[in-house]
Amino acid sequence: MPGLLPAALAAQGRYNVVYIMTDDHTAQMMSCYDNRFVSTPNLDRIAADGVKFVNSYVANSLSGPSRACMITGKHSHKNGFTNNEHGIFDGSQQTMPKLMRAAGYETALIGKWHLVSTPTGFDYFDIVPGQGDYYNPDFIKMDGSTVTEKGYVTNLITDKAIDWMANKRDKSKPFILFIHHKACHRPWLPEMKYIRAYEDQTFALPATLYDDYEGREAAAAQEMEIGNNQHMDIVYDNKMYRPGANTRLTDLYLSMLSRMDSKDRADYDYFYDSIANRFYAQNLTGKALTEFKYQRYMRDYAKVLKSLDDNVGRTLDYLRDAGLLDSTLVVYTSDQGFYMGEHGWFDKRFMYEESFATPLVMRLPNGLSARGDIKEMVQNIDYAPTFLDIAGAKIPDDIQGESLLPLLKGKHPADWRKSLYYHYYEYPAEHSVKRHYGVSTADGWKLIHFYQDINTWELYNLNEDPQELHNLYGQPGTEKVTKRLMKELVKLQKQYDDQDALKLNNQK
Ligand SMILES: [Ca+2]
Numbered sequence: 001m002p003g004l005l006p007a008a009l010a011a012q013g014r015y016n017v018v019y020i021m022t023d024d025h026t027a028q029m030m031s032c033y034d035n036r037f038v039s040t041p042n043l044d045r046i047a048a049d050g051v052k053f054v055n056s057y058v059a060n061s062l063s064g065p066s067r068a069c070m071i072t073g074k075h076s077h078k079n080g081f082t083n084n085e086h087g088i089f090d091g092s093q094q095t096m097p098k099l100m101r102a103a104g105y106e107t108a109l110i111g112k113w114h115l116v117s118t119p120t121g122f123d124y125f126d127i128v129p130g131q132g133d134y135y136n137p138d139f140i141k142m143d144g145s146t147v148t149e150k151g152y153v154t155n156l157i158t159d160k161a162i163d164w165m166a167n168k169r170d171k172s173k174p175f176i177l178f179i180h181h182k183a184c185h186r187p188w189l190p191e192m193k194y195i196r197a198y199e200d201q202t203f204a205l206p207a208t209l210y211d212d213y214e215g216r217e218a219a220a221a222q223e224m225e226i227g228n229n230q231h232m233d234i235v236y237d238n239k240m241y242r243p244g245a246n247t248r249l250t251d252l253y254l255s256m257l258s259r260m261d262s263k264d265r266a267d268y269d270y271f272y273d274s275i276a277n278r279f280y281a282q283n284l285t286g287k288a289l290t291e292f293k294y295q296r297y298m299r300d301y302a303k304v305l306k307s308l309d310d311n312v313g314r315t316l317d318y319l320r321d322a323g324l325l326d327s328t329l330v331v332y333t334s335d336q337g338f339y340m341g342e343h344g345w346f347d348k349r350f351m352y353e354e355s356f357a358t359p360l361v362m363r364l365p366n367g368l369s370a371r372g373d374i375k376e377m378v379q380n381i382d383y384a385p386t387f388l389d390i391a392g393a394k395i396p397d398d399i400q401g402e403s404l405l406p407l408l409k410g411k412h413p414a415d416w417r418k419s420l421y422y423h424y425y426e427y428p429a430e431h432s433v434k435r436h437y438g439v440s441t442a443d444g445w446k447l448i449h450f451y452q453d454i455n456t457w458e459l460y461n462l463n464e465d466p467q468e469l470h471n472l473y474g475q476p477g478t479e480k481v482t483k484r485l486m487k488e489l490v491k492l493q494k495q496y497d498d499q500d501a502l503k504l505n506n507q508k
Helices: 006-011 041-048 063-072 096-102 153-168 217-221 250-257 262-282 286-321 380-390 479-495 499-504
Strands: 016-022 050-053 106-112 124-128 138-140 146-148 175-180 328-334 360-363 372-374 419-424 435-441 445-451 456-461
Touching: 016 286, 016 380, 041 050, 041 286, 041 328, 041 360, 063 096, 063 380, 096 106, 096 175, 096 380, 106 153, 124 153, 153 175, 153 286, 217 456, 262 286, 286 328, 328 380, 419 479, 435 479, 445 479, 456 479, 479 499
Parallel strands: 016 175, 016 328, 050 372, 106 124, 106 175
Antiparallel strands: 050 360, 124 138, 138 146, 328 360, 419 435, 435 445, 445 456
């Protein structure tokens, strides 16, 4: 529809899409979902003028794979990017940005890509290499050059996103802009203006901080415990550096800090050195060490999040001031959820609720009437078909997700899906989370199979055991529900054509 003014395009429902995705941001740390720990007023603004999905999940709880699911609308075994350690995304395949472009949209990507291959399907991109850096980060430009830019990564990504919307795009077309933040990924290096934020706050300990993993062999085998210095690095993750420190990740930590300007570095060292001096003088062990590390973790994560929230506010303010809010769908999500001490953990990967779930809120443009909480089960493979639906484009048959557009119009289709499929592959690898797949149902049951060098099944009744501490698999009285979930699992494996997993159901 070239030649139509933006207002006319919006009137036809061809809204712009601003898709904001963070890294490792979890619903426990977003006040519209959970107000125990932090306040995120700008993220909450998105939900307040639209919807909050309260049953939002990912297909594979890990950065690259999650991004590949999002951008293709397909599970990992179909898009080919199953794990970060061996993956290179095949950019020649069908992707949602390519289809949006074919439908007449201008497409742009700013920030963290993490799919190794050069992005395809974008009219414009400006990305960070790999995980990117917090301080004075490098950006890869479309001509292949790498440029180091001065500043804090969350501010820079937002500056670039606003600059693209204001000055770089073709304003005769609707657009879809992907703003992919590095925040709030490990090791949670704060913007200097917030380095002292949250220091007077003591965060409540999660009820499951000292989980003993009874009845859960894979949970017992992981390496992502806050209290274990081999898992959560006391220098890299907790910033307790002292001369002579030689933890596994000390060198990586120092290389990240070496990017700072000298004045900022002096201020950074002054702040964290004083905490480290007190810490090392105390010789903490056991629970005291775990709880010290938990408080440091929560505070640093919250600082990084504060800059993110500010920048989401800046993005919304730009859209408002530019007169774009009424014609733009604003989506906020993360590439997965995260553990904030639940089960004693940080990181993600498991199909347990904290990391299987991901925050998802949307500010809706004029004409989309849904408001408040949406309870239907949704998954990150649904974003691609949703945006294609909004663009008025045909959704190809091989896309596995469902368009959320009916839900955004306030409808509640009676035949909406009642279960979700999950498959995680990255093992052996950092954090030692075994490979697993499973099914989760709308009536609160979950069945998981851990496989490869392990062969265990887990069954949870989330209605009675929301913290997933009691594995009911094989318990008397659960035969019927186990059979029902097994049938549902096989149904989904066939529907999504996960042939490898189908064969593993009978692993001996
Ligand atoms: Ca992530």
